[in-house]
Amino acid sequence: MPDEKKPAFAGNITADDVAAEAGVSRWTVNRAFRKDASISSKSLEKVRIAAERLGYVPDLRAASLASDRSNLVALLIDDFANPHKLVMMERLTRILRREGWDILLVNTLDRADAGHALLNASQRRVDAVILIGIQFDDEVLDTALHARRFRKLIIFARTSRNPNTISIAVDDVHAMKEIANYVHERGFRRPMFLAGPRTSSAHLLRKETFVDYWRQHFGSEPETVSVSAYDPTLAADIVENTLAGRNKATLPDILVCENDALAIGATDVIRHKLGLRIPQDIAITGFDDVPQAEGANYRLTTYRQPLTDMAEYLVKVLGSEEDRDFDRLFQGTLMIRDSA
Amino acid sequence: MPDEKKPAFAGNITADDVAAEAGVSRWTVNRAFRKDASISSKSLEKVRIAAERLGYVPDLRAASLASDRSNLVALLIDDFANPHKLVMMERLTRILRREGWDILLVNTLDRADAGHALLNASQRRVDAVILIGIQFDDEVLDTALHARRFRKLIIFARTSRNPNTISIAVDDVHAMKEIANYVHERGFRRPMFLAGPRTSSAHLLRKETFVDYWRQHFGSEPETVSVSAYDPTLAADIVENTLAGRNKATLPDILVCENDALAIGATDVIRHKLGLRIPQDIAITGFDDVPQAEGANYRLTTYRQPLTDMAEYLVKVLGSEEDRDFDRLFQGTLMIRDSA
């Protein structure tokens, strides 16, 4: 007694069924669903009609198993408190899907979990792994690569020193020098650098570049403070503790932040807890250009990463057979707004 | 001439290789990697060692093909401008992964794309589809269900009237009544309701509930305004256009927003463009309790959804064989802060 009111679970319709219905062989049916296959328009039409009637769609697991191509990429991500992650995901998922790539999303809980996350992806036989998390330092990457079961490992929006990876990122060194120059030009003299987690080796680049460049060109040694995650809430706490009780003389005149997540947290606390005005009492710069940076509330001077270009480049890399590893740096744009 | 400096692509090691290495049969190797299988601890150990040496991990595509269980769920999402989506994704991915579910992420570009997105998921033979997008109205759902090739269709964080779906959501009706009562108690008399897209049939519930309840209990008819997406930037524009030029008498005394994304955009523009104080000149309430709602900048009075409980319930539903469809409503919590 079939349950009429509920749509049936149609998982068991196979190419053989369609073949029988259309009066062709199974292989002709499969060819009808492959874009490069040689098939006459007549049988294509017959198959289309039969497939439509039966509600058939090819099984990508089986296709993947037989062809050794999954058309799946794993996206390993963490750091969900950072609003920029949402932007990156949107851009990547949109462009990858447009090019026919499906995405396996893996939330990498912490550094110890990174290996499991990679293993997870391996078992699905993904064609490539894209890392947009921050937990993947060189040590983790090495063990991951040891047991690599995917063709490409791509680090997105972060530079990597590891020779066996492909990295697609903005040119941090160039960017931070541009920021440093801008800050100095605008007359700021006592910058403080607000950095992310110390463990995040790749991002150290921004801090190091800024501090070294400032020291060499403008003499003084900038103060630096570190937050244990790219989380506005944590940044707010640290900034409050660091700056509370300072007076005009001891307060930095600008807070240069490693990214917008930190800058946003800092802005909130500086205005509402410390009661200071931005940029008059203290200016702020960020990095990433998240959507809210442009809004009326923050008007944050920041550095825009060309995410769309980077994502387009990523799909090009995925499509190419070239398996030589390399890095690719993009140039961003300084977005000057009211905060500095 | 093997390339020594680069880790090999180890995709071709199969259970047969491990079997030969360990001196057992292929099936014993596979059993060693299944948790419910009957295997002696001696051969388990032998297999573990051999697998470790060869770098073997089972192929989940093949396992899925043979067992008709993929342990994969598709997560269909859109509306990336809404910060609450990031929170939902974090919670869902964390809990699903903990329970052994892998996630296929699909960015549903627009309403017309919804069908393709579902098809996409079908072809990977996912065990279930989770919808956290807003594009899925009843019409789209019906065509989706027509060709259903997955066992469960779950609508998360939204109620659905469709009888063939499972929905897990917060009790919007109860919530909006609670908000309406609170607003009235605090002495507000001229609320304006800021709603999301008119097409989003499910969310209409919040607006309708608030407006009807207010009219019935407190006499007056609240003004309502609609924004075409849950995007703070768009909300800001609409609010500015709507409220600009109004004086004390014509200005609403409180802006009740359908969710925090709208409330945040409204807050920014009310403060920085219209130059009004919150809550003295105009108060604001939201819905969702996104992380920034608690921050020093917004201090938003809003309604918290019990996301963790909802996600835990979701994995329970996924695990059960029960395929009767049903809805489950959760009770949230009114978070009273400074904005109202």
Place this chain on the structure above:
DNA sequence: TAGCATTTTGCTCCCGCGAGCAAAATTAAT
């Protein structure tokens, strides 16, 4: 219309693993 080149179709043999059963090995009971 014959003769040949070119498409189109069907087929064999895999891809890597699981269900379910029969044979073998181990353990328990008498």
Place this chain on the structure above:
DNA sequence: ATTAATTTTGCTCGCGGGAGCAAAATGCTA
């Protein structure tokens, strides 16, 4: 020690489709 009960192991067959080749069908030329 012998037999029965139980666990462990190996095996056949199938999951749904792809690569690559041979057979069949079609198009083209003279």
